[in-house]
Every structure is written in structure tokens, then in C-alpha cells.
Amino acid sequence: MDEVEKRRTGLRRKAYYVRKIKRATHLLFYKHHRKPGVKGWELRRRLGSDYPKVLGILDSYLEKLDLQVKTVFDEEKPVEKPTVQQLDKARFYITLRGSLTPKETKMMGWRIDDIAGLATAISCIISKKGKAPREEVEALLRNKLPGWRVDINMNRYIRSGYLAEDENKQLYLDWRTCTEIDQKALVDLLLGTES
């Protein structure tokens, strides 16, 4: 009798989490606002207070598909053991877990020039303590790209949220760079290349 009851409880729990994972998938994959991703407090409201556990299960499920649930905290420094408040303020995204091949990027609408330009702009800004004049970055890009493409590309990076520009024509790293790019790994790879 106890065994049957245990199995029933187990099934009920499983069904509960399956429902929650479906809901979390809908929330995270589809764009609800201008920016993609969902805030922690929004997930808490829709999924309940055990949303970090639901996201953990979803993340292990997505691993097979080479995807992951990415958490971006408000704090600049990486957070080891986040508090409930830090999680509520964080933004959650679904990102690629592994990396893309050059062929795949073409299907996403990115030419090799665009990617090389973005890598250059981001690493230049990182090396200048997170802020660099647009002119300086453009000059570096002009080294490899035709002049007419530099401005178009730069505006595209800003529009997509990789870079931000202030009224003094200073460039910063924007929200998408913080979410999608492993900045430390990028710098390490660049410095480690034999040239």
C-alpha cells in the first residue's frame, strides 16, 4: 500500500515539474519584451518560488540539445552562490552551450567580416577598461574592412545590443556582449595566438 502511495506521489511530482518545465520553455524561448530573456522575479511569479530548481532541470534537459539556461546577474563580478534577491534581479536566457561553425554563422546572417569586426571592437573595448572612443575602434576596423562597411557594421553592433554609444561618442560593451560572449576567454585566445 505504501509502495503504491509512494509511486503516486512520485508521479504527481513528475507531472508537476513537467508542467513547470513546459511553462519555463515557453517563457524563455519566446521573446516577450523588446529584449529577449526573462527576469528572475517574472519567473518566480509565473513558475513559483522553486523556479531555480525548474531551471536546473530544464538546463540538464537542454544539454543534450547543446543549449543552456544562462543566468546574467546585475553585479559586475561573477556570483558564486546567489541569494534569492540576486536571482530575482538576474536575467535568464537560453543560449548555445557549445560553439558555432563558420558555415552555421552564414545561416544566421553573419558574414565572416561582421564577426571579425565584432571580435575586434569588443576586444579593443575590453583592453581599454571597458570604454573606447568610436573613432579609435573604427580606425582599428578600417585596417581590415573597407571604409564604407565600418560604419554600417558599427551601427549593427550597437543596434543588436553588443555595443552601446554615449553622447560623447564613447563605446561600451552592452547587454548582449555580457550575455553571449565569454570575454576572458576571448582575450586569452587572442593573446595566446602565435602571430
Added chain:
Amino acid sequence: MVVREYFPEWELPEELCLDAEAIHKLASVIKLQSDWVKHQSTSLYTDPFLLEEKIRRLSKEELANLFLEVWHPIVELEQISSHSLAEAIKYWQSLLPISERWLKTSSLETETGATTREELIKQRILAEKAFSEELEMFWEELKQRVSDAGKIRYWDFVGADTYSETIKRAYMTSFLVTYGYATLEVHRLEEEIFVKPFEKPASIIGKKQLISIPISVSVEEWTKWKRGEQD
């Protein structure tokens, strides 16, 4: 150490100040150097020149391949579901043609006509009297109501049967004072304020320092004044 070493040689306090300033400047240089060292020790520190050199030497393909290793793009979908599509069709079918909708919301045509000054006053578009005219009349009233001492208590002058009228009189009084038709005499100890009219409007603006005197004309104050008057 430095202070202790040179302390016996200081004769004037100015010398101490100068040396203290020099030490302060030295400390700020050390602080800036310490910030720089801290930044250099962070994991993201890179020598800008070294990095620039690396970027210049790498080909576009090499750069793109490097970037692809650290790039994990966000997955974001925008898609309409069959349910929302059905809802949209339902809405579209029930939506009236724009020509009919515009007919409903178009305003009724009204005949144009002439209005009178009295009508405009009634609608509070025009004031009954010009403001300056009204102010002069108010000044005359103040001159008539003052005692032999040439002044009247603020509340005795401003207070009226209704609160709204009291507010209006307080508003006019403030202009009498600002435009130099009258002045306020404040007795702080007795907590009393008097209004004193001038015989001729005095131009005080720009001649001496103007001060603002806040006077509360709340319902409570007015009720208190009314009670006092009735008592």
C-alpha cells in the same frame, strides 16, 4: 616618519600646512598607482598595445574563428500560435470597416455664433475686472480698514465668511505686498502679523533685499480665526 623627522624644524604653521599638502598630493599619486596595479592584476587586464598588435596581425578568418569559440548566441523565437491566429481572425471579422468606424467617432457639426463678455466672465474665461484694477480697489479697502496705528491684523483683513473667499483675499494681499502697495509687520514673540498699507506704491524691487514670509492659510487656521471672531 617624515612628519616626525621635520617637526622640530618647522617654525611657522604655514610650513606645516605646505608640507601636509605635499604629503597629501604624494598620497593621491600612490592611490592612482595602486588603482592601476589593481586593474592590471584583474583577469580581464590586457595591454591595449599588445592586443591591438595581435588583432592587426591576425587575418579576418582567424579572428572570426577565434570569436566563434567564445560566442554563445541567445536563442530567441518569435512565432504566432494557432490560438492567437484564430483570435486575430475573430477580431478581424468583427472589426467594422474604417469608413464606418470614422463615421461613428466624427464630431457633431455645431453652428458657429457670437458670445458676449458676460458669458465669457460666467465661464471664467475672462476676469470681471482687470487684475491691476482689482488690486487697486483692494488697496483702497485696506487703507480704509486700518486702525489709527495705520495697520490691521493679517487675519482680520484676509479672513472672510467662506474659506474660498479667504484664499482669494490672501492671494490678493500677497500681490499688494510684492508690488509695494503695502508691507507686513511680523511680531515674532506675539506671533502676530500686521498688514500696513503705503500711501503711495513704493518700488521696493531691486532697492533692498526682498524676503519671503510664508503664512499658512489652511482650513484649520481659518476655522480658528472664525471661532475667535465669533467669540
